[in-house]
Amino acid sequence: MSNLEVVDLGSGGTIKFNMNDGTGESFDIKITDFKKGSILEFDWGDGRVRFELHPESDGCLLVLKEFINTLNDHTSKDLAGWHVCLDMLSALLNGSPMNFPKEEWKKWHEQYADKIEAIK
The missing domain is CATH 3.30.530.20 (START domain)
Structure with a gap:
């Protein structure tokens, strides 16, 4: 779903x-x-x-x-989610649909969390 x-x-x-x-x-x-x-x-x-x-x-x-509007602990989760969703859309448009890449999401979440913490 x-x-x-x-x-x-x-x-x-x-x-x-x-x-x-x-x-x-x-x-x-x-x-x-x-x-x-x-x-x-x-x-x-x-x-x-x-x-x-x-x-x-x-x-x-x-x-x-x-x-x-507010940077919080959930912001990095959202950004990582949109990031992998756009990757999934790109894969779909290129004829290679994929399931949600949880490990890839974790990687991006960590990177976005670090960037957000640096500007808070």
């Missing part, structure tokens, strides 16, 4: 975040901006995440923005 499951696609709609940690827990996330084929933005903790697609001559450009 995917971590993010769209329940109601559109501004004001809902995305369900499945923990996928064996607890069966999930929570709902509000979609704050949506334009079909170009924008998906949603609440993410005390910030938000925005995906944008921009057309280019040979395809499109994906832009991911996470608006972080």
Whole structure:
């Protein structure tokens, strides 16, 4: 099961975040901006995440923005998660789908945690 499951696609709609940690827990996330084929933005903790697609001559450009209001112990987990999710998307687009790489996530989590600690 995917971590993010769209329940109601559109501004004001809902995305369900499945923990996928064996607890069966999930929570709902509000979609704050949506334009079909170009924008998906949603609440993410005390910030938000925005995906944008921009057309280019040979395809499109994906832009991911996470608006972080407060650096905390969870920030490095989020950044590592987005990092490996983008790696997974790249692999999928190149015809080599992959499962969530937990060890790779751990590596990135440690590196992001070190960087965040250095700027706190």
